[in-house]
Amino acid sequence: MLTCAGSEYFGKFETEGITTLKQLGFILDTNRCLGCGACVNACQLNNRLPAPLTYRSVRQVDEQDPEGIRKFYLSVACNHCANPECLRVCPNGAYAKRRDGIVIHIPSKCTGCKSCVSSCPFNVPKIHPLTGKASKCQLCHERIDQGLSPYCVKACPTDALRMIQIRDLPSEKLIRLTAPLPGLRLTNPSVYYLTPRRVKIRGIQ
Template sequence: MSVNHKVGFVFRQENCVGCQACTVACQIHNELPENHRFRKVDRYEVEHKDGSKDVWLSHSCMHCENPACLMVCPTKAYHTREDGIVVLDREKCDGCGLCTEACPYSAVSIREDDGKADKCNMCVELLDRGMQPACVSGCPVECLKTGNLNETLKKPSASKEGIGYTDSITKPNMVIIKERA
């Protein structure tokens, strides 16, 4: 993997309005069952001098540099692409669930319809054609995108920490932009 081109999600947390359009776009694109989601939007109530304020965190698989799911999978159903995207080969999955227990971000789940693990693959089929993932295209306020994380982290407003999100031993590939656009 090129150290200079690590792809990940870039999220402008202060711009997110919690509409969950990213979740719906992902669900439609991936033809997921109604009760199954790759992208989730969590609400946090944060106290400010003017009272409380809702802050949202849109998240999915973090495509970690040290993916716990990959490390525990007995069937070797996971692999990391050169650009850092962690992909699951569902054909190899035996449904043991070790990956769901290992993921610190609850990004992997077992589907009820076939008993196998499933997760966000950052819409690699779209990225490989020069397009953006469904969640990014679906965001009406453009607070979510993909990008070269090494370049993004050079910006003073970029961080590996946000409300509801923190860096961990798995080295997640998501960056929070802390200033409003």
């Protein structure tokens, strides 16, 4: 079990030396997602990210089935993994995991060495064009500490994207998309997708 560190980033949580007690994550209902990009825009605006840096993106998936090609969308960002590779490889302790499972990047400790950039199996950390340091989704932890939802969740017009407590998942109705996610078993990402109706998922191109 990973221990938490960097308590200055944990708001109301007293986390120094405390192991993770729960795991927050995302669930995306692909039957509701319109691919509108409202989540992307809200994230970019409220985090004041300079283009082309983004923390979230929307991908279109075309799936072949007996009735033809079906189209659906995936909204993707940091997976806030249960066993984050970014935290493991960072030589400067610039990553920490809160007791609620959120994986935090600590800019003051980052030297821009890119260890996390090259090690993340999901290509999440990016180098900030202005600071030269790594940057990624922080799951709006300041809002979480106030009992509010992340900006991306708040902006979704169809409630397709939600924040959830992993242990409360109705697992029989969910599937975690595995291709091309080579780090699935290694890092145990905290993002789940409700699959499109009548579509058998074989992978994402």
